[in-house]
Amino acid sequence: MPRVLLVELSATIRHIEKNLLIKAGYEVEADLDFNSALRRFVPGSYDGGTFEAVVLGWPGDAVHGADELYTLLEKNTYTSLPLVTLAHESDADLIRRVERRDNSAFLLWEDYQKSTELIAKLLIDANQRKRTEATANSIVQPIRVLFVDDSRTVRVKYQRLLMANGYEAETAATVGEGYEKALDSRFDIAIIDYFMPDATGDVLCQRLRDNATTTGITTAIITGTYLDKAIKQSLEAGAVECMFKNESDDLFLTRIDAMSRHIRAHKSIEKERERLGGILRSVGEGVYGVNSEGYISFVNPACRRILGYAPDERLIGKSALELFHYTDEEGNPIDETKCFLQHTYADGTPLNARETLFWHKSGDSIPVECTVYPLTIKGKREGSVVAFRDISERKLLEEELRWQASHDALTKLYNRRYFEEQLTQEAGRLKRSKETSALLYIDLDRFKYINDTAGHVAGDRLLVEIAQQLKQRLRSTDLLARLGGDEFAVILRNVCKESIHQVADDYREMLDSHMFIYNGKQYKVNGSIGIALIDKDSESASEILANADIACHIAKGEGRNRTHLFIPESDSKKAMDLDLGWSSRLHNALVQDHLVLHYQPIIPVEFISPELMLETEGPIYQRLLSIVPQEQQISELLLRLDDPMWGIVFPGAFLPTAERFNMMDKIDYWVVNAAVKKLALLQQTGYTGMFTINLSGQTITNKQLIEEIETLVVNSSVDSGKVIFEITETSAVSNLVSANELITRLSALGCRFALDDFGSGFSSFSHLKNLPVDFIKIDGLFVRGVATDPSDRAIVHSINDIAHSLGKKTIAEYVEDAAILRFLYESGIDYVQGHFLSPPMDISHFVPQAVQHIPGNKKQLIGKK
The missing domain is CATH 3.40.50.2300 (Response regulator)
Incomplete structure (x- = not known):
């Protein structure tokens, strides 16, 4: 991995360039000023000779140390070192200076993304020159x-x-x-x-x-x-x-x-064995030599360091077998006649990248990858050279990657991918057996309420508790997994058909008896369970899973906290009736005005004081009301269904059905209409805040609906500059042409746009330039983990930096506690949103002039999208 020195005064630009270089495969050392960089290249310095390239961010004004550093890099000692100089403006003197120096390139900061390609090219050119020089001095066979x-x-x-x-x-x-x-x-x-x-x-x-x-x-x-x-x-x-x-x-x-x-x-x-001493001192891998009997003839410093031996400790003449590899992986002593390395020493046979176990002087084992080269000098074999490297970290990483590939990070249960593989294997096994197994599909009935009212931290803790409860009932042959959200599944292998319903009911009763306690409040938890049998007649894993899912939906439809065994002859129609029932309720909601809007504030970070960031409990919004200017406040409109029978229903329960029945255009139109009317009335009372309105993927491609939305905005008295439309990254990238047309048409009226769930897509950054949005909403999946997960912190940093470089504001949602808020503040995020600040609520709670007769302003139970 080539090592690069980056010198740049601006912390933001330095961070962006460093991330770009790291992603391109370079190891980066960054200096904050030119004097510290200059000290790396003074005579006797260790650092000066360890860099393979230098990137200089040239200052616009004269800065002490800058000219001195460049002059030093022009001297013969460092002229072969690749150097890329970046500046905000073209400077004739600087460009001439760059042109005079070999292995140099100049680049404007606006083209900084090309810097990685320039470094790679300069490295290749430098290596080619080295090859040419080596060829001139001695005949070297090409690779x-x-x-x-x-x-x-x-x-x-x-x-x-x-x-x-x-x-x-x-x-x-x-x-x-x-x-x-x-x-x-x-x-x-x-x-x-x-x-x-x-x-x-x-x-x-x-x-x-x-x-x-x-x-x-x-x-x-x-x-x-x-x-x-x-x-x-x-x-x-x-x-x-x-x-x-x-x-x-x-x-x-x-x-x-x-x-x-x-x-x-x-x-x-x-x-050239006579040059071995000098070469060995520069090799980062452990290297030692042995004669044909396996006695050590030389060791390099890295070998001593890796295996724990002091520089002056005598190793020459001792047996490598007795010092380094005297047992197998189970700790059993290895007989000399059965040791593969000892045979290699004796036979002079080469060995390439063989994984084995070496032993540290302290007695700890070290997994290594070793290569053995026969050492031949003037046609005579003089023993062998063994090069090895400690692969402990690689082994841990491989183990971690294998674990992550099959487990859910939150609950530590198996994940959906692994579960489906096991379900496929079980279905295949039963094709050749008379046994019967069963699949339990478990869906928590109260999770969304707890998650939406108490926050995602509470929801996560509940899922972990439920996972532990479910594990307690498992037999050694069963398999439990989290499928996603609040859904779990259990494969019960080799069960009795007559007792399966009772087994499932035991799981349900266990959930029903569990009391979840969070922040001093008690929450009742229960679940609905769908059962699907698995036997030789089961067609596939996907069919089994679908049957269990249908059975679970039927259990919910029968009143929740139920178990239901899937019966093919009757349940397929019931499943269709459930969806059709939702479709009918949604039609009634649109006609009878049963839809409700709740509002969640989006707060500019600059107005949040350090004292509020030290609070241990939220919400803190009431203390922000007098601090944040109203014209800087943004409220996201969140849809709820006020069902006459069930009360407030959150969108996760009914929007999937709306999408399947192509009803999202009607729902989106209702939301936009209600939002525009409410905002117009509020503006008449002096309100200066902004609304953000979510649009679905179906609306993006519906040209007739876009025209209707245009008409709504034009015919209303609303200040369109206070209207922000949100579209998700996934729907925008999937319909790039339609998304651009939508943004262009509504932006012409003065409306603005936010790209929601940014970072969830596979091509986020590559499409960002092509979507002329004003705000970037970072996917909450990353925001929720920034307080504890270095990967999430790096992703949020990168999204924020790239968004700012393109002139866009950033919004971080799912701010659930003060630790997350403090990180976002330090990272330079522009706006924050989440339960720690405020849950979704009736607008009158934070806009005093939002009188009750304004449409869509019903006071309801607070919740979250």
Whole structure:
């Protein structure tokens, strides 16, 4: 990983550029001023020689140390060091200075995203010059690369790219052909496509590693698709790199060059033992030499450091077996005659990237990856060189990634992906058995109420408690998973049909008896359970899951806190009737005005005092009323259904049905109409705040509805500059042309736009320039974790920086406590929204002039979208 020094005075620009470099695969050290950077390059400094490139943010005015640093980098000692200089304006003197220096480039800050490509190009140019200089001094054989891919177009492209950059390259179209070519000719590197017609790429990696003739070939996998399984198998088979076809050519060449340097370093060790001492001191991996009996002849400092031996501790002449690898992974002593490393020392056979266990002097085991090179000097074998590296962190990461791939982060239960895999296996097993199993689909009945009224922190805690309760009833053969939201599922293996309903009812009674306590308040919890049998007649896992889901819906429809066993002959129609029932209720709600709007304040962070950020309990909105100017306040309109039978119903219960029955356009029109009328009336009383109104994905593509919304805005007396429409990132990216047309037409009237749930999409940043919105609402999934999760903090930082660089304001929702608020304040977020500030409520609670006769202003139970 190339190490880059970044010098930039502006904290914001420094943060943006550093993130860009890190994402491009560089290790970055950042300096806040030029004097500290200058000290890195003074004679005797350790840092000056460890950077492979420098990025300078040139100041607009004269700054002490800047000119001195650039003058130093112009001297012969550092002229080979790649240097990219960024400035806000073109400066003729600076540009001439850059042009005079080799390995240099100039870039305006507005094009800063090109800096990573420039660094990669300069690194390649510098490495090519080094290769040319080395060739002039001594004859060096070029690195030979075998490129294996079933696509002729891909083969031709990479072969030309490699040959144009000084490599000898041959290609093969299949795993079999690649293996034959590797046996027939010498190659240093093999780059192998993972998905091949005759076998996957890891198979070829394994074959090359296992064959003594080809074990010295450094292998790498290249693929167009990221798959954890593929990467894991490739690494286990001996691949040292996993590359992707959508990476830039410069980054591809940088990776190849890094592998080439590694190969040449080890060739140098084989050819010139007399230079070994100097080389070993600079190698970061542990390296030691042994004779054919396995006695140590030399060790490098990294070997001592990794295994816990002092620099002056005598190791020469001692047995590597007795010091480093005397037991197997279970801790059993290894007999000398059965030790694979001891055999390698004796036979002089090479070994490539073999994982094993070494022992620290303290007695702790260390997983390592070791490579053994026979050491031959003037045709005579002088023992072996062993290079190894500590892979403890990699092992922990692999284990963590495997755990994350199959578990839910909140409850620590299995996740939906793993559950569906197990359900598929169970259905397949029962095809060949007379046994019967069952699937329980559990949906909490009171979760949305608790989550919406007490906040997401309370909701999360409830889910964790329920998960622990459910685990207590499991047999060792059963499997429990969280499917998402407040839905859980249990696979009951090999059960009696007659008792299954009672087993499910035991789970339901356990939930019914659980009392959830939060902030001194007690909440009753219960759940509805759907049961689907699994036997030899079950068609598929998806059918089983769908049947259990239908049974759960029927249980809810029968009054909740029920269990229901799916019966194919009658329940399919019942499921349809449930949806149709919702459809009818929604039609009635639109006709009889049973829809209600609640309002949740969105607060500018700049007006929140440090004292309020130290509060342990919210909401704090009442204390903000006198501080935040009304014209700076934004209120998000949130839809509720005031059902005559059930009371207030939150949108998660009825909007999915509205989407399935194509009713969202009617609901959106009702919301916009009610919002515009209310805002117009409030403005007549002197109200200067803003409203944000959510539009669905169906509305974005409905041109007739857009025209109707235009007419509403034009014909009303509302100040359209106070209207902000929200569209989700997913719906905007899915309908990019329609979204742009919607934004253009309503923006022409003075309305503004916010992009909701930003960061949830797969192409967030790439489409941001193409969506002319005014606000970016960061996906609450990331905001909720910023107080504890470094990854969430980094994502929020990046979104905020990019949004600001494009001139957009940022809004963070789901602010549930003071710790989250403090982080957002320090990060420079513009607006915040969440239960710690205020829950959704009737507008009269925070706008005194919102009199009760204004339409859509019914006082109702507060809640959250």
